[in-house]
Amino acid sequence: MPDSLSAALATLRSRYGPQALRRGGSPEQAGTWSTAVPVLDDVLTPGGLPHGRVTLLAAAGRGPSGRLTLLQSLAALASRSHDTGYVDLAGTLDPGFLADLGADLDACLVISPGPEKWERGLVMARALVTAGMPWVGVALGGEQSRASLWEHALAALAEAVAKRGAICVIATPAPVAAPLRHASSLTLVCAAAGWQRANGDVAGLRVRLTTSKSKLGAPGAEATVLLRYPRPYATAEVVGLPSVVVPRLQPITLPIPDVAGVAARG
Amino acid sequence: MWPAWRLEVEVRVLCARHPHLGLLAALRRYPELRGEPVILGGAPELRLPVVAASAAARAAGVRVGQPLRQAQQSCPAAVFVPLDPAGIERLRAAICVELHRLSPTVEAGDEEAFGDLSGRHAEFPDEAAWASALARGLRSVLDVEIAVGVAGSRFVARLAARASHPGRIRRVRSGDEAVFLAPLPLDVLPVDPAVTARLAAFGLDCLGAVAGLGPADLQRQFGPDGLRLYRLARGEDSGGIHPVPAQRAWSERLMLDGATGDLEILLGGVRQCATALGGRLTTEALAAGEVSVVFEIEEAEPISASVVPAAASGNAGELWTAVLGLLGELKPQAPVAAVRVGVTRLSPATGRQADLLRPGDGAREAVVATAERLRSRFGATTVRRPRLALDPGDLPERRFTWEAPVAAGATR
Numbered sequence: 001m002p003d004s005l006s007a008a009l010a011t012l013r014s015r016y017g018p019q020a021l022r023r024g025g026s027p028e029q030a031g032t033w034s035t036a037v038p039v040l041d042d043v044l045t046p047g048g049l050p051h052g053r054v055t056l057l058a059a060a061g062r063g064p065s066g067r068l069t070l071l072q073s074l075a076a077l078a079s080r081s082h083d084t085g086y087v088d089l090a091g092t093l094d095p096g097f098l099a100d101l102g103a104d105l106d107a108c109l110v111i112s113p114g115p116e117k118w119e120r121g122l123v124m125a126r127a128l129v130t131a132g133m134p135w136v137g138v139a140l141g142g143e144q145s146r147a148s149l150w151e152h153a154l155a156a157l158a159e160a161v162a163k164r165g166a167i168c169v170i171a172t173p174a175p176v177a178a179p180l181r182h183a184s185s186l187t188l189v190c191a192a193a194g195w196q197r198a199n200g201d202v203a204g205l206r207v208r209l210t211t212s213k214s215k216l217g218a219p220g221a222e223a224t225v226l227l228r229y230p231r232p233y234a235t236a237e238v239v240g241l242p243s244v245v246v247p248r249l250q251p252i253t254l255p256i257p258d259v260a261g262v263a264a265r266g
Numbered sequence: 267m268w269p270a271w272r273l274e275v276e277v278r279v280l281c282a283r284h285p286h287l288g289l290l291a292a293l294r295r296y297p298e299l300r301g302e303p304v305i306l307g308g309a310p311e312l313r314l315p316v317v318a319a320s321a322a323a324r325a326a327g328v329r330v331g332q333p334l335r336q337a338q339q340s341c342p343a344a345v346f347v348p349l350d351p352a353g354i355e356r357l358r359a360a361i362c363v364e365l366h367r368l369s370p371t372v373e374a375g376d377e378e379a380f381g382d383l384s385g386r387h388a389e390f391p392d393e394a395a396w397a398s399a400l401a402r403g404l405r406s407v408l409d410v411e412i413a414v415g416v417a418g419s420r421f422v423a424r425l426a427a428r429a430s431h432p433g434r435i436r437r438v439r440s441g442d443e444a445v446f447l448a449p450l451p452l453d454v455l456p457v458d459p460a461v462t463a464r465l466a467a468f469g470l471d472c473l474g475a476v477a478g479l480g481p482a483d484l485q486r487q488f489g490p491d492g493l494r495l496y497r498l499a500r501g502e503d504s505g506g507i508h509p510v511p512a513q514r515a516w517s518e519r520l521m522l523d524g525a526t527g528d529l530e531i532l533l534g535g536v537r538q539c540a541t542a543l544g545g546r547l548t549t550e551a552l553a554a555g556e557v558s559v560v561f562e563i564e565e566a567e568p569i570s571a572s573v574v575p576a577a578a579s580g581n582a583g584e585l586w587t588a589v590l591g592l593l594g595e596l597k598p599q600a601p602v603a604a605v606r607v608g609v610t611r612l613s614p615a616t617g618r619q620a621d622l623l624r625p626g627d628g629a630r631e632a633v634v635a636t637a638e639r640l641r642s643r644f645g646a647t648t649v650r651r652p653r654l655a656l657d658p659g660d661l662p663e664r665r666f667t668w669e670a671p672v673a674a675g676a677t678r
Contacts, residue, residue, distance in 0.1 A: 083630060095652030095666040105652045109637060109671055112648055124640050124648070130577070131636035 033135075033167050035074060039223040044209055045186055046217045049074070049169065052162045053185035053215070057171040060191035066207035067171040067190040068092060069227045071137050074169060076103035078135040085133045087111040087121045090141025090171075100230035109133070118145055122153035129160040129168070136161075138170040144177060151179035158183045187213035193224055204228035276440055278383040279507060280369070280397055281423035282404050283413045283430075286318030287376050290408055291353030303328070303344040310338040310346050317349060318377075357408070364403045366614045368396065370631070373507045378424065379404065380507045383416060397435050418443060421503040425454055443501025448474030455498055461491060473499045516554075517608035518542045525564040525601035532561070532602055533593065539607035540589045544582025547609070553578035555611030555639065557588040561596055562604040571595040574643040577636065578613065585609070637671045646670070 032047035041048045049055050059065035068090060076098055078084045084107055086093060091112075099105055109128070113120040118140060125136050161168040172180055181187070189210045196204035204226050211221045284290070288306045293299055303323035307316045316337050319328040326341035334346065358374045365372035369381035381400055383393055390396040393416065401414045415426025417438040425447070430436035438446045450473045452462045464487070470476055476484075477499035484492030497503050518539035522531065536559060547554060557579060558572035571592040579585040589607060637649045650668040 083633060096654070098652070099654055099666070105654060105666075108652060109633070110650055110652060110668075111640075112650070113644065114648070120644065124644070127577070127636050127640060128633055131632040132630075133633050 031165065033078070036077060037225065039225060040209075043221050043223045044188060044211050045214075049167055050185060050216055051167055052165040053168070054158050054161060054183050055167075055169045056176070056180055056184035056187040056213075057169060058176045058180075058187055058189050058212070059172065059174040060189050060208075060210075061174050064192050064205065065174075065190040066192055066205045066227050067173075068139055068141075069205065069229075070190065070207065070225075071139055071169055071171040072098055073101055073227065075108070075135070075137045076101035078137075078167070079103045079105075079107040082134045083107050083109070085109045085111060085125065085128045085136040087113070087125045087136065087138040089113065089116070089118060089121045090139040091115055092139065092141065097230070116145055119150040119153045122150055122157050125168075126153065126157040126160045129157065129164055129166045132164065133166065134164075135167045136169075138168070140170060140172045144173070147177045147179050151177075154179050154183050181213070184213060185215040187211070196226055196228070202229070276384060277418055278393060278416060278440075279418070279420050279423040280381040280383050280400060281415045281417075281420070281427040282379045282381075282401060283377060283415075283427045284379070284404070284408055284410055285320070285377070287354045287357045288347075288349050289318045289320060290410065291350045291357055292347040294357075294409075295350070295353065296347075299345055299347075303341050305334070305337050305341070305344045305346050306349065307334050307337075308346065308348045310334045319344075360407045361404065364407045365400060368400050368403065370614070371507050378427070380420065380423070382507055394435070394437065397437070401435060417446075417501070419501055419503050420507065421456070421498055422446065422501045425450065428454075438501075444474075444477060447499065447501055448472060448477065452476070455495065457491060457495065457498075461488060461495070464488075465495075515608060515610040516543060516546060516612070517606050519604055519606040521604045522602065525603040527598060527601050532598075532605060535605040536589060536593065536607060537586060539605060540586045541582045543607055543609055544579070544585040547579070547585065547612075548581045551580075552612045552614060553580035554585065554609030555613060555642070556609065557585060557592070558608040558610070559589055559592045559596060560606040560608065561598050561602045562606065563598060563600045564603045566600050569596055569598060572608075574611075574639055578639065579609070634671045641670070 031051040032041075032045070032049060033051060034041050034048040035045075045055075057067040057071055059067050072086075072093070075084050075086050080102070084103075086098075086108060088110055093110060095105060095108075095110065098108065111121065111124050111128070113124055121138065121140075125138055129136055157168065160166070170180065170184075176187075189212045191208045191210070193206040193208045195202050196206055206224055206226050208222065208224050211217075211219045213219055286306060289304060292304060292306065299320075301322065302320070303326055304320040305316055305323050305328055306318040308314050312334055314334055315331050316328060316334060318330060319337070323337070323341050323344050326344070328337045328340050328344065332340075337344065338346070354376070361374040361379050362372055365374070365379060365381050368387065369383065371382040373380040383396055383400075387396050390399060397414060397416050401412050404412050411432035413427050413430040413432050414435040415423045415428070415430050415438070416435065417423040417426050418440045422438055422443045426436040426438050452465055452470065452472065454473070455462060455476075465476060470479075476495060479496070481493055481496040484496050486492070488495060494503075520535045520539050522535055526532070543554075555578050556572060556574050558570055560568050560570040562568045573588060573592055575584075575588040575591075577584070579588050585607075640649050647668075649671065651671050652666045653669050654666050
């Protein structure tokens with residue numbers, strides 16, 4: 001390290017205390033919950049969604065983004081092995097759809113605080129996490145109220161999640177409020193990449209996911225997932241596999257240049 | 267792909283049948299009436315029905331629900347006693363205290379008491395020993411023999427208790443409900459008599475015959491009642507234990523040394539009251555579901571605020587936390603002469619022994635209890651559990667129904 005830099009660091013430490021500057025160490029470690037979707041577990045979020053942290057599914061812009069369907073798919077997966085809470089602030093949850101995604105409804109608690117009651121929903125989520133709910137999904141929606149009204153409730157929820165080691169996934173519309181950006185340890189930006197059609201019907205939605213923030217690894221990873229909509233009126237006994245799947249990517253072959261031919265011609 | 271274990275709670279409900287609490291209260295008050303024909307309901311000249319009758323009165327032909335004058339004609343030597351609500355409540359409270367020693371969720375009615383036997387108890391090796399202990403405890407409180415039934419649901423447990431005898435326990439193992447219920451007559455169903463009459467008109471004479479029908483067929487004939495009939499006949503009723511909320515209320519009042527508007531003094535006074543109340547709660551092993559603070563204003567109406575905290579307060583620290591949140595709502599416009607802190611919705615603070623080998627076993631009870639508190643604070647529709655309908659028909663919005671997250675151990 002250059003002498004001038006060392007001197008500057010020493011001056012800052014002596015002036016502001018030894019805690020003012022710390023050397024960056026290895027990325028923070030956290031237990032993870034596997035989503036059973038390879039692209040989510042391997043590429044975007046190493047190992048899966050983190051325990052004790054807030055994961056944010058943020059819409060890239062207005063219009064459909066697939067964040068709520070993805071959240072409900074994750075909740076359905078989680079309900080098979082955990083008690084699961086779903087805070088429906090968007091007012092869009094259809095338990096029948098949740099059952100079609102393979103959820104165990106006996107393990108699901110749906111919290112409906114009312115439209116645009118963000119603070120109340122976050123307070124209720126915190127109460128359940130504190131009581132021991134291991135997995136909580138929060139679907140924010142509607143008109144965004146002022147952040148000052150609910151940011152303390154969000155901070156309390158994040159603290160409870162950290163203390164209990166719970167998994168908390170929050171789906172938020174665009175634009176993402178500053179308190180949410182701050183509280184999140186892992187932010188996946190969801191952007192719709194087009195409808196998946198089959199026999200003239202819309203069978204699913206392709207969603208492009210980008211890791212815009214990660215305290216557990218390097219951000220910037222991108223991947224596309226297909227959210228396949230289950231058949232209507234299907235019962236929970238019929239649906240077995242999760243509907244979030246990864247499209248098989250075709251390998252790209254590049255022509256190998258004929259170096260010898262170029263040299264001969266040149 | 268997912269963990270192999272799955273959190274499942276086998277629900278077991280105990281039902282204890284005993285003589286009407288009003289009769290027992292009368293016998294405590296007048297021990298000389300033991301063995302005599304006693305009719306509970308009031309004087310025979312009143313136009314009231316018989317509430318309960320002793321064994322000797324029933325043997326003489328007295329029936330519950332018949333007019334008191336008719337009962338007098340059936341049994342002229344009977345002693346008519348009025349209802350003693352205070353005595354009944356004392357007995358009911360004693361039943362709850364005794365059952366709560368061994369079961370986390372109890373319900374005490376006039377002629378039945380229910381207890382939750384789900385999971386395991388650290389003191390007893392199996393369910394039979396646990397049920398025996400509960401029965402012995404009830405017998406010591408009521409001083410009569412109890413008929414006990416244990417099953418996987420409230421409805422089947424009640425029928426098992428009816429099939430049992432005083433001093434005996436009838437257990438219906440999980441999975442045997444249908445076999446137990448099959449030979450029983452239709453009049454045991456808790457439905458409108460018109461429904462049972464219609465079932466009989468179809469040639470159905472027992473629960474086994476009803477259980478053999480499909481849910482769609484029963485729904486077409488009886489509407490929503492049909493689905494309930496289907497579940498009851500198979501012993502799959504969703505009625506759990508409905509704990510009676512404690513009506514007790516405690517409060518601590520502190521008269522201030524001279525009316526004052528000084529917030530520091532008011533804070534100190536409220537803290538003193540909260541500490542004293544919290545100590546009482548800890549001593550009695552109770553937790554408060556609702557907390558209130560009252561400022562008594564000199565020569566004016568008192569101002570108050572109350573809250574149902576997310577977690578029940580069982581000690582001084584938790585109570586102070588709940589009270590602190592209320593102080594911001596109270597803005598006295600005149601000097602305060604006295605402060606009062608009150609707690610209501612008292613319930614036992616103890617719980618059952620969680621099964622350590624079953625991950626999340628204890629957490630689920632806490633989650634459901636928290637859900638109940640959130641429902642009482644924010645509304646019954648704010649926290650619910652979805653359930654798929656058995657035969658929804660063609661309308662997608664009828665594919666599911668909402669139900670309350672029941673107390674731990676109770677049947678869904």
